[in-house]
Amino acid sequence: MLNAQPVTLIEVGPRDGLQNESQFVPTDVKIQFIHKLKQAGFKEMEITSLVSPKWVPQMKDARDVINAIQDDTRNIVLVPNKKGIELAEELSCSSLAVFVGVSNTFNQKNINKTTQESLQELVPLIEQLKQQNKFIRACISTSFYCPYEGKIAEKEVLALGEAFAKAGVDELSIADTIGMANPKEVYSLFSSFVKADLPLLLTAHFHDTRGMAIANIYAALQAGITRFDTSAGGLGGCPFAKGATGNVATEDVVFMLEQMGLQTGIDLNALLDAVAFLSPYVSRKIDSKHFALQHNLGHL
Numbered sequence: 325m326l327n328a329q330p331v332t333l334i335e336v337g338p339r340d341g342l343q344n345e346s347q348f349v350p351t352d353v354k355i356q357f358i359h360k361l362k363q364a365g366f367k368e369m370e371i372t373s374l375v376s377p378k379w380v381p382q383m384k385d386a387r388d389v390i391n392a393i394q395d396d397t398r399n400i401v402l403v404p405n406k407k408g409i410e411l412a413e414e415l416s417c418s419s420l421a422v423f424v425g426v427s428n429t430f431n432q433k434n435i436n437k438t439t440q441e442s443l444q445e446l447v448p449l450i451e452q453l454k455q456q457n458k459f460i461r462a463c464i465s466t467s468f469y470c471p472y473e474g475k476i477a478e479k480e481v482l483a484l485g486e487a488f489a490k491a492g493v494d495e496l497s498i499a500d501t502i503g504m505a506n507p508k509e510v511y512s513l514f515s516s517f518v519k520a521d522l523p524l525l526l527t528a529h530f531h532d533t534r535g536m537a538i539a540n541i542y543a544a545l546q547a548g549i550t551r552f553d554t555s556a557g558g559l560g561g562c563p564f565a566k567g568a569t570g571n572v573a574t575e576d577v578v579f580m581l582e583q584m585g586l587q588t589g590i591d592l593n594a595l596l597d598a599v600a601f602l603s604p605y606v607s608r609k610i611d612s613k614h615f616a617l618q619h620n621l622g623h624l
Contacts, residue, residue: 331586332368332551333574334497334527335361338389339370339402340571341559342382342606349605351385355392360598361556362397365590370421370553373402374411390415400461404435409449413456420453421497422446423463424488426480427470430501434465443487450491461495462488463529467513468505478513485517488524495525497553500540503533507543514547529553530572531560537572538580545586552577557599558612573612575599 338358342349349357358371371393377384386401393399402421403409412420424442425431431439450460466473467481485496498517500510510528517526528544528551530537541552558573578590596618603610610616 329550329586331545331581331588333366333577333588333590334368334370334400334551334553335366335556335574336370336529336553336571337361337556337559337574337602339373339383339400340553341555341557343373343380344560345382346607347605348382348384349602351388353602353605354385354389357556357598357602358389358393360601361595362395363591364594364598365588366397367589368398368400370400370402373404374408374415375402375404387415390417398459400459402463406445406449409453417458419459419461421461421463422450422493423465424484425465425470425501426476426484427466427473429472430466430470433472439484443484447487447491450488450493454492459495460493461497461527462493463497463499464488465499465501467498468500468509469502471502478516481513482516482520485522486520489522493524495527495551496522497527497529499529499553500531500537503531503537505530505540506536507539510540510543511547514544514549518548525551527551527553532558532570532572538576541572541577541580556595557602557606557610557615559606559608559610570608573614575614576612579614 372386372389373383374386375383398419400419400421401412401417403412424439428438431442453460464484466476469475526549528549530540554574554577555571556574558570560571575595578588578592581588599615
């Protein structure tokens with residue numbers, strides 16, 4: 325069973341949570357939202373992405389967000405390609421995230437490259453960035469299922485993770501991009517990664533398409549994973565993965581973990597206040613369990 329070791333939550337709401345939002349969230353609101361999340365206790369966060377505004381209009385203010393968030397916590401910026409990496413260097417970003425889909429079809433629809441072509445481009449860039457002491461997070465998309473290719477073979481995910489480890493990344497974020505995984509599959513894949521003993525941090529990233537994200541987090545915990553990507557308010561979705569709904573809600577995960585005696589270092593009421601602050605600026609209803617409870621019953 326689980327011991328009482330701390331669990332780290334990487335808040336992805338400001339980036340992954342907002343990237344698919346249909347109405348533009350004002351830059352000052354994004355910045356205030358990030359600050360409120362930090363006040364709730366988050367030490368690691370995806371704050372924005374340096375992508376083309378043509379493809380992800382919500383991130384067109386990335387420069388302003390990066391310049392406004394300057395502290396000694398881990399502020400991760402997603403960079404999809406060499407151009408994004410160059411811009412991140414120009415902006416003095418110290419923590420970067422790259423991503424590759426295990427599925428060739430998904431990867432081609434997302435960034436117009438096969439999985440292998442993406443790796444060939446990224447590996448020398450990662451090696452160069454590590455020489456500059458940057459923190460590099462590699463996100464592996466479609467680790468369980470692809471909206472185009474269906475079930476993904478476990479060995480393919482492991483091979484991609486090993487390739488990133490060889491390149492020297494600091495962290496792997498292994499994602500159930502379309503929220504189709506079940507706890508048995510989650511336990512199997514993460515047990516295999518733990519057994520592989522790669523020299524990096526392992527993080528699990530779940531979407532809640534079928535309401536399975538909390539169960540999948542529990543399965544990953546059983547496999548030995550203690551790092552999870554979560555999104556305040558359960559916001560999110562992938563613009564390149566049809567049917568992918570929001571990420572697992574941070575507040576629901578915090579509640580579950582702390583009820584189990586696993587400490588997160590996150591103030592749940594402060595987190596709920598951050599979600600309430602953002603709520604009027606997003607088009608979708610915030611439907612996480614604990615946000616709903618807050619509105620019906622007051623603070624927990």
